Amino acid sequence: DTAVSQTPKYLVTQMGNDKSIKCEQNLGHDTMYWYKQDSKKFLKIMFSYNNKELIINETVPNRFSPKSPDKAHLNLHINSLELGDSAVYFCASSFPGTGGTGELFFGEGSRLTVL
Amino acid sequence: LAKTTQPISMDSYEGQEVNITCSHNNIATNDYITWYQQFPSQGPRFIIQGYKTKVTNEVASLFIPADRKSSTLSLPRVSLSDTAVYYCLVGDRGLKSSGDKLTFGTGTRLAVRP
Secondary structure (H helix, E strand, O other): OEEEEEEOOOOOOOOOOOOEEEEEEOOOOEEEEEEEOOOOOEEEEEEEEOOEEEEEEEEOOOOOOOOEEEEEEEEEEEEEOOOOHHHEEEEEOOOOOOOOOOOOEEEEOOOEEOO | OOOOOOOOEEEEOOOOOEEEEEEEEOEEEEEEEEEEEEOOOOHHHHHHEEEOOOEEEEOEEEEEEOOOOEEEEEOOOOOOOOOOEEEEHHHOOOOOOOOHOOOOOOOEEEEEEO
């Protein structure tokens, strides 16, 4: 049983297209995230949702729009794709920390290549 | 948010103990220190977390000096399968706090050789 699952695992598309990445977690967590890992392996947070409410939006272009239909799902839609959007996108989930950093559970990543 | 600094890469041989140090000079009182491991083509995986002194689990030990301005992840008797990138994070994750912005640094790329 995959705890945090993302689809698709690979995505190749042309500049200007719109694409979506889906994420689901079956851990019962309240908080979900999207991270972007670029070619230099920097892993940067993009969004965070707690119980379907957006709590973090880290200066991500408006072309990126997260949607959380329920607390087990957090999807990422990207409009007008650009070459610089090529990266691996990771979904993660956690319980809200009661002290310290709540352990993050990551999916396997979705590798997006924009041509 | 406390910024972390780690060595970019380290090399080791099978069976050796590996110590990876992370500097976090401006760590806040409520911050915890967490380490993650990432294999190629996989998401990061939680290894260990601590606040002060020493924490040990079945995978690693975490040493934190009294001033908490640094921490050391210790991997006993590494094997080839420990080749991965190791990230040190510092933050406070109270509910909806700004500490939710867990930022991963560049990580340390550990290569274990036969």
